[in-house]
Amino acid sequence: MDIQGVIHFMQNYTYYIGAFGLIFIGLFIMLVKRNLIKVILGLSILETGVNLFLVSVGYISKGTAPIFSNASIEGKSMVDPVPQALVLTAIVIGVAVLALALSLAVRLYQHYGTLDLRQIREQRW
Amino acid sequence: MNDFGLFLNGINPVLFIVVPLGFAFGIPLLGMISKKIVKWVPVFVYSFVLVGALSNIPDVLDKPIIIQIGGFVPPFGINLVAGPVGILFSALIAFAGLMVSIYAVVYIKEGPEVRYHILYLLLLTGAMGVVLTGDIFNLFVFFEILCISSYTLVGYFGNKSGIESAVKYLIQGAIGSSLLLIGIGLLYGLFGTLNMADLARQISSADPVTVFIPMALMITGLGVEAALFPLNAWLPDAHSSAPSSISAILSGIAIEVGLYAVIRILFTIFGISDFIMFFVFLGVLTLLIGEMCAFSQNNIKRMLAYSSIGQIGLMVFAFAIATSHAVAGGLFQMISHTLGKGLLFMAAGYMIIRSGSMKTASFEGMGKRMPLTCVAFTIGAFSIVGLPPFIGFPSKFLIIQSALAKGTVLFTILTGLVLMGTVIEGAYFFRIVQVIYFKKGNGDSERNEAPIAALIPMFLFTAVIIIIGIYPKFVLGILDSAASELLNQIDYIRSVLG
Amino acid sequence: MRSIISIFLLVVIAWGMITVLQEIPFGSSETRVGQRYIDQGREETGAANIVTSVVLNYRGFDTLGEITVLFVAAIGLGAVLSTNRKKKKREIESASLVLYTGCRFLFPLILLFGAYIFIHGHLTPGGGFQGGAIVASAFVLVYLGCRGRRISETGSKAVESLGGLIFIGIGLAGLAVGGRYFLSNFLPKGELNTLFSAGVIPILYIAIGFKVGSELAGVIDHLIEDSE
Secondary structure (H helix, E strand, O other), X not given: OOHHHHHHHHHHOHXXXXXXXXXXXXXXXXXXXXXXXXXXXXXXXHHHHXXXXXXXXXXXXXXXXXXXXXXXXXXXXXXXXXXXXXXXXXXXXXXXXXXXXXHHHHXXXXXXXXXXXXXXXXXXX | OOOOOOEOOOEOOHHHHHXXXXXXXXXXXXXXXXXXXXOOHHHHHHHHHHHHHHHHHHHHHHOOEEEEOOOOOOOOOOEEEEOHHHHHHHHHHHHHHHHHHHHHHHHOOOOOHHHHHHHHHHHHHHHHHHHHEOEHHHHHHXXXXXXXXXXXXXXXXXXXXXXXXXXXHHHHHHHXXXXXXXXXXXXXXXXXXXXXXXXXXXXXOOOHHHHHHHHHHHHHHHHHHHOOOOOOOHHHHHHHHOOHHHHHHHHHHHHHHHHHHHHHHHHHHOOOOOOOHHHHHHHHHHHHHHHHHHHOOXXXXXXXXXXXXHXXXXXXXXXXXXXXXXXXXXXXXXXXXXXXXXXXXXXXXXXXXXXXXXXXXXXXXXXXXXXXXXXXXXXXXXXXXXXXXXXXXXXXXXXXXXXXXXXXHHHHHHHHHHXXXXXXXXXXXXXXXXXXXXXXXXXXXXXXXXXXXXXXXXXXXXXXXXXXXXXXXXXXXXXXXXXXXXXXXXXXXXXXXX | XXXXXHHHHHHHHHHHHHHHHOOOOOOEOOOHHHHHHHHXXXXXXXXXXXXXXXXXXXXXXXXXXXXXXXXXXXXXXXXHHHOOOOOOOOOOOOOOHHHHHHHHHHHHHHHHHHHHHHHOOOOOOOOHHHHHHHHHHHHHHHHHHOOOOOOOHHHHHHHHHHHHHHHHHHHHHXXXXXXXXXXXXXXXXXXXXXXXXXXXXXXXXXXXXXHHHHHHHHHHHHHHHHHO
């Protein structure tokens, strides 16, 4: 892909770039950082990125929200409702995982007095 | 097709998911009335589900049952596909779930018991949903139920190692689920549908390079739960720190369900019909690494956990060959692993309690102290190794026979490696059996058997292991039609979309 | 070393993404299924908000799974934090009068707003999850402003269970009585864009609203208790 192609890509896919930017930042934090709270933050960023990606998959140019709030609204220019429903589910699942991760972090800190994963090595090969 | 109520000819498979869920939601209310009742709820629920699953077997051998949720025709609504594969797995989940819940009635004595039983029901419900659903996003949702409840149950005792393993498991699992979700999002973007059959129909005419990326993401995401090498770093920790009843379910059900999702996606959605060289090697590698790590362990639960990795490798090897015989062998191996490993973990659970340690050396003289449990353990071990007349023998035999039937030199060499894995497996299991029976224990040698409620499920597992081991024809019928359901993409699409 | 490997991995994934995303042009998605929901959702489910009709009718089974996931998290969080919990009372500095009164004044209003959101889920943006989150935020306000006040654990557990049981009950009613399908919309659909329309959807969303509200409040309660 040449420079022109890259610029064209950037212009047309701003949302995708934002979404995958968040996804990669989140993944990078989770892979590299050794502090559990930072890892959980990375997980949160990763999930936000995935949700943004799902919503932007269903977007239609100049589309409106798929709600017939009065009878005169046409169904032609509405965005796809399915990804929005999926994102609702994905957000709730993300909240559940985050809550559980935080509670485990609380317990881990009670046991070890640290959240540094390098120092938490009860289990070995 | 039009007579869909609570009961079809058998019990409507949607109830396998809904009834356990309903009871799980109701347990907090029941717990306010009486805490004693709560531990019998899973026993009751899974007896019902087991009866239901068995009652559907004659029908699904004929043609798969398609259940529409909410009455919308696929691909516009979510549908359940209870074909031979779905019913086979739901019967297996219900049977193992029933046995382990009987075991847990006496085994789980400390900690937040009411919550244990709720999470146990939900874990199995998640597994049941994954094997029955015909919608890819619905599969993700049930998969998350399975994963999140197992993260919690791994840390159930709340001790140092439990919480640490749960954290590791959660981090790796969460990355896996996110990758899976990205893959699903990409598929939806490409094809505008989430129904598996509809996806399969459209993917066959799509550009293979484009389709490869979502496939790779989904397989990687599911591979974490299915313990494929190198995504299985969490497994030994998690399986060894969980309560033994949960280890039995995690080893026997959770990773199998993960592997089921992988093969369902590969075979049914992406329509891979020829053998997959990458997975053949991955399987053999997983097998050898698992068995070698297991050999070097002196902690019994870690040893069993690593042995599960080895067994998963064997199943991946079988599925990757992708002939109908080999797939049937892989499914058979799943059954025999669930039964064998479930039995081993249950027996080991009480041996650990009685000896007070997970070190294999502390089991010296156990054969005298708890003879029945030790016999169960030995039978489980022999079945996993693949000795006749136990169930492990026909399943391993089927896989090796179908690998040799490929006829190429490469497959002969790979089969040799698989057999070498079996030899290692045999070595460490015989070592344990030798410690149990032929080493004199120091300390008390009084008889101190496991309680009767723990012996009953062990006995039933043993009975099934021996019966199917002697008459493998019992299950071969449903295994063959299950294998053809997995390999026959066109029939699957036709039965769902009409 | 670790970061170099990670960056290499991410570059590989990014390359793959760019390849696929060229096939999914932004702003014009493939919406065969989605378009049908927009065209026929009003007749088939009676809800003006198509997202709601997808969430609760077309993909209602996902939503059942979704409330289950939240339930798992709430129960699991309790299980993780409850083991060996030290019951200790700590002296809590009470809030100033202005803060205290303000919180008590706002609390019912926020509850009312949350209830409005989940009751009107089939007409306006929002629904059970959003409304439930707002309800839970009212409890957060009370925890912050009126220290020492707690929701009753028994009450929140009962609401949680009942919400789930109502969802399952309506689903089973659809299977047994109504359209012979689990979760089918068997009640009369009513007139579009009125409060009493869309059959079972408002009932389901009210059940979800209560369940989500009490679960999230319970989660916060557990975390506060343990960190104090």
